[in-house]
Amino acid sequence: TFNALISAACKGGLPSYAFDAFEVMKTTDVAASRRTYNELIHAAGLRGIAGVEAAFEVYDSMRLAGEVPDQVTFGSLIAACARARDASRALLVFEEMREVGCAPSLVVYHALLVGLGRAGRFEEAVALYRNEMLEHEDPECRPTKATLSIMFDVCLGRDGAEAALAAAAGASSFGSAVYFHSKGAMAAKQLYTEAVESGMMPRICPELDALDANDDETQGMRSLRADIRCHTRSAAIMALLGLLDALKTKDADLHELVVMTGGRVRTNGPSRPSKLLLTAQALLTAQGVRSKPLSTLTVQALVVDKPALTKWKSSVDVPQTLGVEA
Known part of the structure:
Protein backbone atom coordinates (compact mmCIF):
# COMPACT_ATOMS: atom_id res chain seq x y z
CA THR A 1 0.00 0.00 0.00
CA ALA A 125 28.85 11.95 -24.21
CA VAL A 126 30.01 11.34 -27.78
CA ALA A 127 33.03 9.42 -26.46
CA LEU A 128 30.78 7.23 -24.28
CA TYR A 129 28.46 6.61 -27.22
CA ARG A 130 31.27 5.71 -29.64
CA ASN A 131 33.73 3.88 -27.39
CA GLU A 132 31.35 1.93 -25.19
CA MET A 133 27.79 1.76 -26.46
CA LEU A 134 28.21 1.12 -30.20
CA GLU A 135 30.05 -2.16 -29.70
CA HIS A 136 28.66 -3.11 -26.30
CA GLU A 137 28.92 -6.83 -25.49
CA ASP A 138 25.28 -6.77 -24.42
CA PRO A 139 23.07 -6.09 -27.50
CA GLU A 140 20.42 -4.64 -25.19
CA CYS A 141 22.80 -1.79 -24.33
CA ARG A 142 23.60 -0.80 -27.90
CA PRO A 143 22.22 2.47 -29.28
CA THR A 144 18.66 2.72 -30.56
CA LYS A 145 16.78 5.52 -32.32
CA ALA A 146 15.92 6.83 -28.86
CA THR A 147 19.64 6.95 -28.04
CA LEU A 148 20.31 8.94 -31.19
CA SER A 149 17.60 11.47 -30.33
CA ILE A 150 19.22 11.91 -26.92
CA MET A 151 22.61 12.38 -28.57
CA PHE A 152 21.26 15.06 -30.92
CA ASP A 153 19.85 16.90 -27.91
CA VAL A 154 23.14 16.48 -26.05
CA CYS A 155 25.22 17.89 -28.90
CA LEU A 156 22.96 20.79 -29.79
CA GLY A 157 22.70 22.38 -26.36
CA ARG A 158 22.24 22.06 -22.62
CA ASP A 159 18.45 22.14 -22.95
CA GLY A 160 18.11 20.01 -26.07
CA ALA A 161 17.75 20.43 -29.80
CA GLU A 162 14.41 22.24 -29.76
CA ALA A 163 15.56 24.84 -27.23
CA ALA A 164 18.71 25.34 -29.28
CA LEU A 165 16.61 25.74 -32.43
CA ALA A 166 14.43 28.34 -30.73
CA ALA A 167 17.54 30.30 -29.74
CA ALA A 168 18.99 30.06 -33.24
CA ALA A 169 15.70 31.13 -34.81
CA GLY A 170 15.69 34.23 -32.63
CA ALA A 171 19.23 35.16 -33.58
CA SER A 172 20.37 37.09 -36.63
CA SER A 173 20.82 35.13 -39.84
CA PHE A 174 24.59 35.26 -39.30
CA GLY A 175 24.28 34.09 -35.68
CA SER A 176 21.95 31.27 -36.69
CA ALA A 177 24.34 30.09 -39.41
CA VAL A 178 27.32 30.16 -37.07
CA TYR A 179 25.38 28.21 -34.45
CA PHE A 180 24.58 25.40 -36.86
CA HIS A 181 28.30 25.14 -37.61
CA SER A 182 29.32 24.99 -33.96
CA LYS A 183 31.32 22.06 -32.61
CA GLY A 184 28.26 20.51 -31.07
CA ALA A 185 26.16 20.87 -34.21
CA MET A 186 28.91 19.40 -36.35
CA ALA A 187 29.21 16.43 -33.97
CA ALA A 188 25.45 15.88 -34.17
CA LYS A 189 25.54 16.04 -37.98
CA GLN A 190 28.31 13.43 -38.04
CA LEU A 191 26.35 11.12 -35.74
CA TYR A 192 23.30 11.47 -37.96
CA THR A 193 25.30 10.73 -41.12
CA GLU A 194 26.81 7.62 -39.55
CA ALA A 195 23.39 6.44 -38.38
CA VAL A 196 21.94 6.78 -41.88
CA GLU A 197 24.90 5.01 -43.47
CA SER A 198 24.62 2.13 -40.98
CA GLY A 199 20.88 1.79 -41.52
CA MET A 200 19.98 2.82 -37.98
CA MET A 201 18.14 5.86 -39.35
CA PRO A 202 16.13 5.88 -42.62
CA ARG A 203 17.00 8.16 -45.51
CA ILE A 204 14.39 10.90 -45.66
CA CYS A 205 14.99 11.60 -49.34
CA PRO A 206 16.16 8.57 -51.37
CA GLU A 207 15.77 10.58 -54.62
CA LEU A 208 18.44 13.06 -53.59
CA ASP A 209 21.31 11.29 -55.37
CA ALA A 210 19.36 11.28 -58.65
CA LEU A 211 19.46 15.08 -58.73
CA ASP A 212 22.93 14.92 -60.23
CA ALA A 213 21.54 13.27 -63.35
CA ASN A 214 21.53 15.68 -66.31
CA ASP A 215 18.10 15.53 -67.89
CA ASP A 216 17.17 18.69 -69.75
CA GLU A 217 13.54 17.65 -70.05
CA THR A 218 13.05 17.53 -66.30
CA GLN A 219 15.18 20.52 -65.31
CA GLY A 220 13.01 23.06 -63.52
CA MET A 221 10.16 20.56 -63.10
CA ARG A 222 11.59 18.27 -60.45
CA SER A 223 9.87 18.02 -57.11
CA LEU A 224 11.76 16.58 -54.19
CA ARG A 225 9.99 14.88 -51.29
CA ALA A 226 11.52 14.43 -47.85
CA ASP A 227 9.69 12.22 -45.36
CA ILE A 228 10.36 12.84 -41.66
CA ARG A 229 7.12 11.31 -40.37
CA CYS A 230 8.89 8.51 -38.46
CA HIS A 231 11.43 10.86 -36.87
CA THR A 232 11.45 12.40 -33.43
CA ARG A 233 11.65 16.18 -33.44
CA SER A 234 15.35 16.11 -32.56
CA ALA A 235 16.07 13.62 -35.35
CA ALA A 236 13.99 15.69 -37.78
CA ILE A 237 16.15 18.73 -37.04
CA MET A 238 19.28 16.79 -37.92
CA ALA A 239 17.70 15.16 -40.98
CA LEU A 240 16.65 18.51 -42.42
CA LEU A 241 20.02 20.08 -41.69
CA GLY A 242 21.62 17.19 -43.58
CA LEU A 243 19.20 17.59 -46.48
CA LEU A 244 19.85 21.32 -46.78
CA ASP A 245 23.62 20.78 -46.64
CA ALA A 246 23.28 18.22 -49.48
CA LEU A 247 21.07 20.51 -51.57
CA LYS A 248 23.71 23.23 -51.42
CA THR A 249 26.00 20.96 -53.44
CA LYS A 250 23.40 20.12 -56.10
CA ASP A 251 23.02 22.02 -59.37
CA ALA A 252 19.52 20.74 -60.13
CA ASP A 253 16.82 23.35 -60.73
CA LEU A 254 14.04 22.17 -58.42
CA HIS A 255 10.40 23.06 -58.85
CA GLU A 256 9.61 22.51 -55.16
CA LEU A 257 10.62 20.70 -51.99
CA VAL A 258 7.89 18.94 -50.01
CA VAL A 259 8.62 17.91 -46.41
CA MET A 260 6.17 15.28 -45.21
CA THR A 261 5.56 15.73 -41.48
CA GLY A 262 2.45 13.58 -40.88
CA GLY A 263 0.45 14.53 -37.83
CA ARG A 264 -3.11 13.79 -36.89
CA VAL A 265 -5.44 15.25 -39.47
CA ARG A 266 -9.06 16.04 -38.55
CA THR A 267 -11.93 15.44 -40.94
CA ASN A 268 -14.46 17.73 -39.24
CA GLY A 269 -12.59 20.99 -39.57
CA PRO A 270 -9.13 22.55 -39.90
CA SER A 271 -6.40 20.41 -38.38
CA ARG A 272 -3.86 21.81 -35.98
CA PRO A 273 -0.23 21.78 -37.11
CA SER A 274 1.63 18.87 -35.57
CA LYS A 275 4.61 19.56 -33.30
CA LEU A 276 6.81 17.90 -35.89
CA LEU A 277 5.58 20.29 -38.59
CA LEU A 278 6.19 23.31 -36.36
CA THR A 279 9.69 22.07 -35.53
CA ALA A 280 10.49 21.50 -39.21
CA GLN A 281 9.17 24.92 -40.15
CA ALA A 282 11.22 26.57 -37.40
CA LEU A 283 14.35 24.82 -38.65
CA LEU A 284 13.76 25.88 -42.25
CA THR A 285 13.08 29.45 -41.13
CA ALA A 286 16.28 29.53 -39.07
CA GLN A 287 18.15 28.42 -42.19
CA GLY A 288 16.57 31.13 -44.31
CA VAL A 289 14.19 28.84 -46.18
CA ARG A 290 10.61 30.11 -46.54
CA SER A 291 8.00 27.33 -46.41
CA LYS A 292 4.22 27.06 -46.47
CA PRO A 293 2.13 24.51 -44.53
CA LEU A 294 0.00 22.09 -46.55
CA SER A 295 -2.78 20.07 -44.95
CA THR A 296 -4.91 17.45 -46.69
CA LEU A 297 -7.23 14.72 -45.46
CA THR A 298 -4.31 12.31 -45.17
CA VAL A 299 -1.14 14.23 -44.47
CA GLN A 300 0.47 17.42 -43.22
CA ALA A 301 3.50 18.81 -45.01
CA LEU A 302 5.62 21.87 -45.69
CA VAL A 303 6.13 23.13 -49.22
CA VAL A 304 9.13 25.17 -50.33
CA ASP A 305 8.38 26.55 -53.78
CA LYS A 306 10.83 27.38 -56.55
CA PRO A 307 11.20 31.11 -55.76
CA ALA A 308 11.97 30.30 -52.11
CA LEU A 309 14.51 27.64 -53.12
CA THR A 310 16.15 29.98 -55.61
CA LYS A 311 16.39 32.79 -53.06
CA TRP A 312 17.84 30.46 -50.44
CA LYS A 313 20.47 28.96 -52.75
CA SER A 314 21.56 32.40 -53.92
CA SER A 315 22.01 33.68 -50.38
CA VAL A 316 25.36 34.28 -48.74
CA ASP A 317 27.34 31.12 -47.98
CA VAL A 318 27.09 29.78 -44.44
CA PRO A 319 30.08 30.87 -42.31
CA GLN A 320 32.44 27.98 -41.62
CA THR A 321 33.06 29.00 -38.01
CA LEU A 322 33.59 25.86 -35.94
CA GLY A 323 34.76 27.31 -32.64
CA VAL A 324 31.38 28.27 -31.17
CA GLU A 325 30.19 26.00 -28.38
CA ALA A 326 26.66 24.59 -28.61
Missing part, protein backbone atom coordinates in the same frame (compact mmCIF):
# COMPACT_ATOMS: atom_id res chain seq x y z
CA PHE A 2 2.74 2.49 0.95
CA ASN A 3 4.73 1.60 -2.16
CA ALA A 4 1.63 2.23 -4.24
CA LEU A 5 1.11 5.63 -2.59
CA ILE A 6 4.73 6.61 -3.11
CA SER A 7 4.62 5.45 -6.73
CA ALA A 8 1.36 7.34 -7.40
CA ALA A 9 2.83 10.52 -5.91
CA CYS A 10 5.87 10.25 -8.20
CA LYS A 11 3.77 9.66 -11.30
CA GLY A 12 1.56 12.58 -10.34
CA GLY A 13 4.53 14.93 -10.04
CA LEU A 14 4.09 15.31 -6.27
CA PRO A 15 7.39 14.16 -4.75
CA SER A 16 6.65 15.77 -1.36
CA TYR A 17 3.62 13.49 -1.00
CA ALA A 18 5.88 10.49 -1.55
CA PHE A 19 8.03 11.51 1.42
CA ASP A 20 4.91 12.19 3.50
CA ALA A 21 3.81 8.61 2.83
CA PHE A 22 7.26 7.35 3.82
CA GLU A 23 7.15 9.24 7.13
CA VAL A 24 3.83 7.58 7.93
CA MET A 25 5.26 4.24 6.85
CA LYS A 26 8.09 4.57 9.39
CA THR A 27 5.54 4.77 12.22
CA THR A 28 4.23 1.31 11.32
CA ASP A 29 5.78 -2.13 11.37
CA VAL A 30 6.14 -2.11 7.59
CA ALA A 31 9.82 -2.29 6.61
CA ALA A 32 11.05 -0.31 3.66
CA SER A 33 12.07 -2.49 0.71
CA ARG A 34 14.47 -1.82 -2.12
CA ARG A 35 11.46 -0.80 -4.20
CA THR A 36 10.48 1.75 -1.55
CA TYR A 37 13.94 3.31 -1.52
CA ASN A 38 14.06 3.34 -5.32
CA GLU A 39 10.74 5.16 -5.50
CA LEU A 40 11.93 7.72 -2.94
CA ILE A 41 15.19 8.34 -4.80
CA HIS A 42 13.15 8.92 -7.93
CA ALA A 43 10.78 11.24 -6.05
CA ALA A 44 13.67 13.27 -4.65
CA GLY A 45 15.26 13.54 -8.07
CA LEU A 46 12.12 15.15 -9.47
CA ARG A 47 12.92 18.25 -7.41
CA GLY A 48 15.95 19.08 -9.55
CA ILE A 49 18.81 20.86 -7.82
CA ALA A 50 16.87 21.01 -4.56
CA GLY A 51 16.29 17.27 -4.55
CA VAL A 52 19.62 15.74 -5.48
CA GLU A 53 20.97 15.85 -1.91
CA ALA A 54 17.77 14.22 -0.64
CA ALA A 55 18.19 11.48 -3.25
CA PHE A 56 21.66 10.66 -1.94
CA GLU A 57 20.44 10.76 1.66
CA VAL A 58 17.84 8.13 0.77
CA TYR A 59 20.55 6.11 -0.96
CA ASP A 60 22.75 6.24 2.15
CA SER A 61 19.80 5.12 4.28
CA MET A 62 19.19 2.28 1.87
CA ARG A 63 22.76 1.01 2.16
CA LEU A 64 22.68 1.32 5.97
CA ALA A 65 19.47 -0.73 6.01
CA GLY A 66 21.28 -3.51 4.17
CA GLU A 67 19.37 -3.20 0.91
CA VAL A 68 21.40 -3.90 -2.23
CA PRO A 69 21.07 -1.23 -4.95
CA ASP A 70 20.13 -2.33 -8.45
CA GLN A 71 19.96 -0.80 -11.93
CA VAL A 72 16.85 1.17 -10.98
CA THR A 73 18.63 2.63 -7.93
CA PHE A 74 21.66 3.82 -9.85
CA GLY A 75 19.61 4.95 -12.82
CA SER A 76 17.44 7.09 -10.55
CA LEU A 77 20.50 8.62 -8.87
CA ILE A 78 22.09 9.45 -12.22
CA ALA A 79 18.79 10.92 -13.45
CA ALA A 80 18.63 13.06 -10.29
CA CYS A 81 22.15 14.33 -11.02
CA ALA A 82 21.14 15.03 -14.61
CA ARG A 83 18.22 17.20 -13.49
CA ALA A 84 20.62 19.11 -11.26
CA ARG A 85 23.12 19.42 -14.15
CA ASP A 86 25.74 17.70 -11.97
CA ALA A 87 27.56 15.52 -14.49
CA SER A 88 30.59 14.95 -12.26
CA ARG A 89 28.47 13.35 -9.58
CA ALA A 90 26.58 11.32 -12.19
CA LEU A 91 29.88 9.89 -13.43
CA LEU A 92 30.87 8.98 -9.87
CA VAL A 93 27.59 7.08 -9.45
CA PHE A 94 28.21 5.32 -12.76
CA GLU A 95 31.66 4.22 -11.59
CA GLU A 96 30.29 3.05 -8.21
CA MET A 97 27.67 1.04 -10.08
CA ARG A 98 30.41 -0.84 -11.88
CA GLU A 99 32.47 -1.30 -8.73
CA VAL A 100 29.61 -3.08 -6.97
CA GLY A 101 29.13 -5.37 -9.97
CA CYS A 102 25.86 -3.90 -11.23
CA ALA A 103 25.88 -3.79 -15.05
CA PRO A 104 24.47 -0.58 -16.56
CA SER A 105 21.29 -0.92 -18.61
CA LEU A 106 20.38 1.13 -21.66
CA VAL A 107 18.18 3.29 -19.42
CA VAL A 108 21.18 4.05 -17.22
CA TYR A 109 23.30 4.96 -20.24
CA HIS A 110 20.54 7.27 -21.45
CA ALA A 111 20.37 9.00 -18.07
CA LEU A 112 24.14 9.52 -18.07
CA LEU A 113 24.13 10.90 -21.63
CA VAL A 114 21.41 13.36 -20.64
CA GLY A 115 23.40 14.37 -17.57
CA LEU A 116 26.51 15.05 -19.63
CA GLY A 117 24.48 17.03 -22.14
CA ARG A 118 22.79 19.21 -19.55
CA ALA A 119 26.18 20.04 -18.13
CA GLY A 120 27.45 21.05 -21.57
CA ARG A 121 29.91 18.13 -21.77
CA PHE A 122 28.83 16.78 -25.15
CA GLU A 123 32.33 15.58 -26.12
CA GLU A 124 32.31 13.13 -23.20
Whole structure:
Protein backbone atom coordinates (compact mmCIF):
# COMPACT_ATOMS: atom_id res chain seq x y z
CA THR A 1 0.00 0.00 0.00
CA PHE A 2 2.74 2.49 0.95
CA ASN A 3 4.73 1.60 -2.16
CA ALA A 4 1.63 2.23 -4.24
CA LEU A 5 1.11 5.63 -2.59
CA ILE A 6 4.73 6.61 -3.11
CA SER A 7 4.62 5.45 -6.73
CA ALA A 8 1.36 7.34 -7.40
CA ALA A 9 2.83 10.52 -5.91
CA CYS A 10 5.87 10.25 -8.20
CA LYS A 11 3.77 9.66 -11.30
CA GLY A 12 1.56 12.58 -10.34
CA GLY A 13 4.53 14.93 -10.04
CA LEU A 14 4.09 15.31 -6.27
CA PRO A 15 7.39 14.16 -4.75
CA SER A 16 6.65 15.77 -1.36
CA TYR A 17 3.62 13.49 -1.00
CA ALA A 18 5.88 10.49 -1.55
CA PHE A 19 8.03 11.51 1.42
CA ASP A 20 4.91 12.19 3.50
CA ALA A 21 3.81 8.61 2.83
CA PHE A 22 7.26 7.35 3.82
CA GLU A 23 7.15 9.24 7.13
CA VAL A 24 3.83 7.58 7.93
CA MET A 25 5.26 4.24 6.85
CA LYS A 26 8.09 4.57 9.39
CA THR A 27 5.54 4.77 12.22
CA THR A 28 4.23 1.31 11.32
CA ASP A 29 5.78 -2.13 11.37
CA VAL A 30 6.14 -2.11 7.59
CA ALA A 31 9.82 -2.29 6.61
CA ALA A 32 11.05 -0.31 3.66
CA SER A 33 12.07 -2.49 0.71
CA ARG A 34 14.47 -1.82 -2.12
CA ARG A 35 11.46 -0.80 -4.20
CA THR A 36 10.48 1.75 -1.55
CA TYR A 37 13.94 3.31 -1.52
CA ASN A 38 14.06 3.34 -5.32
CA GLU A 39 10.74 5.16 -5.50
CA LEU A 40 11.93 7.72 -2.94
CA ILE A 41 15.19 8.34 -4.80
CA HIS A 42 13.15 8.92 -7.93
CA ALA A 43 10.78 11.24 -6.05
CA ALA A 44 13.67 13.27 -4.65
CA GLY A 45 15.26 13.54 -8.07
CA LEU A 46 12.12 15.15 -9.47
CA ARG A 47 12.92 18.25 -7.41
CA GLY A 48 15.95 19.08 -9.55
CA ILE A 49 18.81 20.86 -7.82
CA ALA A 50 16.87 21.01 -4.56
CA GLY A 51 16.29 17.27 -4.55
CA VAL A 52 19.62 15.74 -5.48
CA GLU A 53 20.97 15.85 -1.91
CA ALA A 54 17.77 14.22 -0.64
CA ALA A 55 18.19 11.48 -3.25
CA PHE A 56 21.66 10.66 -1.94
CA GLU A 57 20.44 10.76 1.66
CA VAL A 58 17.84 8.13 0.77
CA TYR A 59 20.55 6.11 -0.96
CA ASP A 60 22.75 6.24 2.15
CA SER A 61 19.80 5.12 4.28
CA MET A 62 19.19 2.28 1.87
CA ARG A 63 22.76 1.01 2.16
CA LEU A 64 22.68 1.32 5.97
CA ALA A 65 19.47 -0.73 6.01
CA GLY A 66 21.28 -3.51 4.17
CA GLU A 67 19.37 -3.20 0.91
CA VAL A 68 21.40 -3.90 -2.23
CA PRO A 69 21.07 -1.23 -4.95
CA ASP A 70 20.13 -2.33 -8.45
CA GLN A 71 19.96 -0.80 -11.93
CA VAL A 72 16.85 1.17 -10.98
CA THR A 73 18.63 2.63 -7.93
CA PHE A 74 21.66 3.82 -9.85
CA GLY A 75 19.61 4.95 -12.82
CA SER A 76 17.44 7.09 -10.55
CA LEU A 77 20.50 8.62 -8.87
CA ILE A 78 22.09 9.45 -12.22
CA ALA A 79 18.79 10.92 -13.45
CA ALA A 80 18.63 13.06 -10.29
CA CYS A 81 22.15 14.33 -11.02
CA ALA A 82 21.14 15.03 -14.61
CA ARG A 83 18.22 17.20 -13.49
CA ALA A 84 20.62 19.11 -11.26
CA ARG A 85 23.12 19.42 -14.15
CA ASP A 86 25.74 17.70 -11.97
CA ALA A 87 27.56 15.52 -14.49
CA SER A 88 30.59 14.95 -12.26
CA ARG A 89 28.47 13.35 -9.58
CA ALA A 90 26.58 11.32 -12.19
CA LEU A 91 29.88 9.89 -13.43
CA LEU A 92 30.87 8.98 -9.87
CA VAL A 93 27.59 7.08 -9.45
CA PHE A 94 28.21 5.32 -12.76
CA GLU A 95 31.66 4.22 -11.59
CA GLU A 96 30.29 3.05 -8.21
CA MET A 97 27.67 1.04 -10.08
CA ARG A 98 30.41 -0.84 -11.88
CA GLU A 99 32.47 -1.30 -8.73
CA VAL A 100 29.61 -3.08 -6.97
CA GLY A 101 29.13 -5.37 -9.97
CA CYS A 102 25.86 -3.90 -11.23
CA ALA A 103 25.88 -3.79 -15.05
CA PRO A 104 24.47 -0.58 -16.56
CA SER A 105 21.29 -0.92 -18.61
CA LEU A 106 20.38 1.13 -21.66
CA VAL A 107 18.18 3.29 -19.42
CA VAL A 108 21.18 4.05 -17.22
CA TYR A 109 23.30 4.96 -20.24
CA HIS A 110 20.54 7.27 -21.45
CA ALA A 111 20.37 9.00 -18.07
CA LEU A 112 24.14 9.52 -18.07
CA LEU A 113 24.13 10.90 -21.63
CA VAL A 114 21.41 13.36 -20.64
CA GLY A 115 23.40 14.37 -17.57
CA LEU A 116 26.51 15.05 -19.63
CA GLY A 117 24.48 17.03 -22.14
CA ARG A 118 22.79 19.21 -19.55
CA ALA A 119 26.18 20.04 -18.13
CA GLY A 120 27.45 21.05 -21.57
CA ARG A 121 29.91 18.13 -21.77
CA PHE A 122 28.83 16.78 -25.15
CA GLU A 123 32.33 15.58 -26.12
CA GLU A 124 32.31 13.13 -23.20
CA ALA A 125 28.85 11.95 -24.21
CA VAL A 126 30.01 11.34 -27.78
CA ALA A 127 33.03 9.42 -26.46
CA LEU A 128 30.78 7.23 -24.28
CA TYR A 129 28.46 6.61 -27.22
CA ARG A 130 31.27 5.71 -29.64
CA ASN A 131 33.73 3.88 -27.39
CA GLU A 132 31.35 1.93 -25.19
CA MET A 133 27.79 1.76 -26.46
CA LEU A 134 28.21 1.12 -30.20
CA GLU A 135 30.05 -2.16 -29.70
CA HIS A 136 28.66 -3.11 -26.30
CA GLU A 137 28.92 -6.83 -25.49
CA ASP A 138 25.28 -6.77 -24.42
CA PRO A 139 23.07 -6.09 -27.50
CA GLU A 140 20.42 -4.64 -25.19
CA CYS A 141 22.80 -1.79 -24.33
CA ARG A 142 23.60 -0.80 -27.90
CA PRO A 143 22.22 2.47 -29.28
CA THR A 144 18.66 2.72 -30.56
CA LYS A 145 16.78 5.52 -32.32
CA ALA A 146 15.92 6.83 -28.86
CA THR A 147 19.64 6.95 -28.04
CA LEU A 148 20.31 8.94 -31.19
CA SER A 149 17.60 11.47 -30.33
CA ILE A 150 19.22 11.91 -26.92
CA MET A 151 22.61 12.38 -28.57
CA PHE A 152 21.26 15.06 -30.92
CA ASP A 153 19.85 16.90 -27.91
CA VAL A 154 23.14 16.48 -26.05
CA CYS A 155 25.22 17.89 -28.90
CA LEU A 156 22.96 20.79 -29.79
CA GLY A 157 22.70 22.38 -26.36
CA ARG A 158 22.24 22.06 -22.62
CA ASP A 159 18.45 22.14 -22.95
CA GLY A 160 18.11 20.01 -26.07
CA ALA A 161 17.75 20.43 -29.80
CA GLU A 162 14.41 22.24 -29.76
CA ALA A 163 15.56 24.84 -27.23
CA ALA A 164 18.71 25.34 -29.28
CA LEU A 165 16.61 25.74 -32.43
CA ALA A 166 14.43 28.34 -30.73
CA ALA A 167 17.54 30.30 -29.74
CA ALA A 168 18.99 30.06 -33.24
CA ALA A 169 15.70 31.13 -34.81
CA GLY A 170 15.69 34.23 -32.63
CA ALA A 171 19.23 35.16 -33.58
CA SER A 172 20.37 37.09 -36.63
CA SER A 173 20.82 35.13 -39.84
CA PHE A 174 24.59 35.26 -39.30
CA GLY A 175 24.28 34.09 -35.68
CA SER A 176 21.95 31.27 -36.69
CA ALA A 177 24.34 30.09 -39.41
CA VAL A 178 27.32 30.16 -37.07
CA TYR A 179 25.38 28.21 -34.45
CA PHE A 180 24.58 25.40 -36.86
CA HIS A 181 28.30 25.14 -37.61
CA SER A 182 29.32 24.99 -33.96
CA LYS A 183 31.32 22.06 -32.61
CA GLY A 184 28.26 20.51 -31.07
CA ALA A 185 26.16 20.87 -34.21
CA MET A 186 28.91 19.40 -36.35
CA ALA A 187 29.21 16.43 -33.97
CA ALA A 188 25.45 15.88 -34.17
CA LYS A 189 25.54 16.04 -37.98
CA GLN A 190 28.31 13.43 -38.04
CA LEU A 191 26.35 11.12 -35.74
CA TYR A 192 23.30 11.47 -37.96
CA THR A 193 25.30 10.73 -41.12
CA GLU A 194 26.81 7.62 -39.55
CA ALA A 195 23.39 6.44 -38.38
CA VAL A 196 21.94 6.78 -41.88
CA GLU A 197 24.90 5.01 -43.47
CA SER A 198 24.62 2.13 -40.98
CA GLY A 199 20.88 1.79 -41.52
CA MET A 200 19.98 2.82 -37.98
CA MET A 201 18.14 5.86 -39.35
CA PRO A 202 16.13 5.88 -42.62
CA ARG A 203 17.00 8.16 -45.51
CA ILE A 204 14.39 10.90 -45.66
CA CYS A 205 14.99 11.60 -49.34
CA PRO A 206 16.16 8.57 -51.37
CA GLU A 207 15.77 10.58 -54.62
CA LEU A 208 18.44 13.06 -53.59
CA ASP A 209 21.31 11.29 -55.37
CA ALA A 210 19.36 11.28 -58.65
CA LEU A 211 19.46 15.08 -58.73
CA ASP A 212 22.93 14.92 -60.23
CA ALA A 213 21.54 13.27 -63.35
CA ASN A 214 21.53 15.68 -66.31
CA ASP A 215 18.10 15.53 -67.89
CA ASP A 216 17.17 18.69 -69.75
CA GLU A 217 13.54 17.65 -70.05
CA THR A 218 13.05 17.53 -66.30
CA GLN A 219 15.18 20.52 -65.31
CA GLY A 220 13.01 23.06 -63.52
CA MET A 221 10.16 20.56 -63.10
CA ARG A 222 11.59 18.27 -60.45
CA SER A 223 9.87 18.02 -57.11
CA LEU A 224 11.76 16.58 -54.19
CA ARG A 225 9.99 14.88 -51.29
CA ALA A 226 11.52 14.43 -47.85
CA ASP A 227 9.69 12.22 -45.36
CA ILE A 228 10.36 12.84 -41.66
CA ARG A 229 7.12 11.31 -40.37
CA CYS A 230 8.89 8.51 -38.46
CA HIS A 231 11.43 10.86 -36.87
CA THR A 232 11.45 12.40 -33.43
CA ARG A 233 11.65 16.18 -33.44
CA SER A 234 15.35 16.11 -32.56
CA ALA A 235 16.07 13.62 -35.35
CA ALA A 236 13.99 15.69 -37.78
CA ILE A 237 16.15 18.73 -37.04
CA MET A 238 19.28 16.79 -37.92
CA ALA A 239 17.70 15.16 -40.98
CA LEU A 240 16.65 18.51 -42.42
CA LEU A 241 20.02 20.08 -41.69
CA GLY A 242 21.62 17.19 -43.58
CA LEU A 243 19.20 17.59 -46.48
CA LEU A 244 19.85 21.32 -46.78
CA ASP A 245 23.62 20.78 -46.64
CA ALA A 246 23.28 18.22 -49.48
CA LEU A 247 21.07 20.51 -51.57
CA LYS A 248 23.71 23.23 -51.42
CA THR A 249 26.00 20.96 -53.44
CA LYS A 250 23.40 20.12 -56.10
CA ASP A 251 23.02 22.02 -59.37
CA ALA A 252 19.52 20.74 -60.13
CA ASP A 253 16.82 23.35 -60.73
CA LEU A 254 14.04 22.17 -58.42
CA HIS A 255 10.40 23.06 -58.85
CA GLU A 256 9.61 22.51 -55.16
CA LEU A 257 10.62 20.70 -51.99
CA VAL A 258 7.89 18.94 -50.01
CA VAL A 259 8.62 17.91 -46.41
CA MET A 260 6.17 15.28 -45.21
CA THR A 261 5.56 15.73 -41.48
CA GLY A 262 2.45 13.58 -40.88
CA GLY A 263 0.45 14.53 -37.83
CA ARG A 264 -3.11 13.79 -36.89
CA VAL A 265 -5.44 15.25 -39.47
CA ARG A 266 -9.06 16.04 -38.55
CA THR A 267 -11.93 15.44 -40.94
CA ASN A 268 -14.46 17.73 -39.24
CA GLY A 269 -12.59 20.99 -39.57
CA PRO A 270 -9.13 22.55 -39.90
CA SER A 271 -6.40 20.41 -38.38
CA ARG A 272 -3.86 21.81 -35.98
CA PRO A 273 -0.23 21.78 -37.11
CA SER A 274 1.63 18.87 -35.57
CA LYS A 275 4.61 19.56 -33.30
CA LEU A 276 6.81 17.90 -35.89
CA LEU A 277 5.58 20.29 -38.59
CA LEU A 278 6.19 23.31 -36.36
CA THR A 279 9.69 22.07 -35.53
CA ALA A 280 10.49 21.50 -39.21
CA GLN A 281 9.17 24.92 -40.15
CA ALA A 282 11.22 26.57 -37.40
CA LEU A 283 14.35 24.82 -38.65
CA LEU A 284 13.76 25.88 -42.25
CA THR A 285 13.08 29.45 -41.13
CA ALA A 286 16.28 29.53 -39.07
CA GLN A 287 18.15 28.42 -42.19
CA GLY A 288 16.57 31.13 -44.31
CA VAL A 289 14.19 28.84 -46.18
CA ARG A 290 10.61 30.11 -46.54
CA SER A 291 8.00 27.33 -46.41
CA LYS A 292 4.22 27.06 -46.47
CA PRO A 293 2.13 24.51 -44.53
CA LEU A 294 0.00 22.09 -46.55
CA SER A 295 -2.78 20.07 -44.95
CA THR A 296 -4.91 17.45 -46.69
CA LEU A 297 -7.23 14.72 -45.46
CA THR A 298 -4.31 12.31 -45.17
CA VAL A 299 -1.14 14.23 -44.47
CA GLN A 300 0.47 17.42 -43.22
CA ALA A 301 3.50 18.81 -45.01
CA LEU A 302 5.62 21.87 -45.69
CA VAL A 303 6.13 23.13 -49.22
CA VAL A 304 9.13 25.17 -50.33
CA ASP A 305 8.38 26.55 -53.78
CA LYS A 306 10.83 27.38 -56.55
CA PRO A 307 11.20 31.11 -55.76
CA ALA A 308 11.97 30.30 -52.11
CA LEU A 309 14.51 27.64 -53.12
CA THR A 310 16.15 29.98 -55.61
CA LYS A 311 16.39 32.79 -53.06
CA TRP A 312 17.84 30.46 -50.44
CA LYS A 313 20.47 28.96 -52.75
CA SER A 314 21.56 32.40 -53.92
CA SER A 315 22.01 33.68 -50.38
CA VAL A 316 25.36 34.28 -48.74
CA ASP A 317 27.34 31.12 -47.98
CA VAL A 318 27.09 29.78 -44.44
CA PRO A 319 30.08 30.87 -42.31
CA GLN A 320 32.44 27.98 -41.62
CA THR A 321 33.06 29.00 -38.01
CA LEU A 322 33.59 25.86 -35.94
CA GLY A 323 34.76 27.31 -32.64
CA VAL A 324 31.38 28.27 -31.17
CA GLU A 325 30.19 26.00 -28.38
CA ALA A 326 26.66 24.59 -28.61
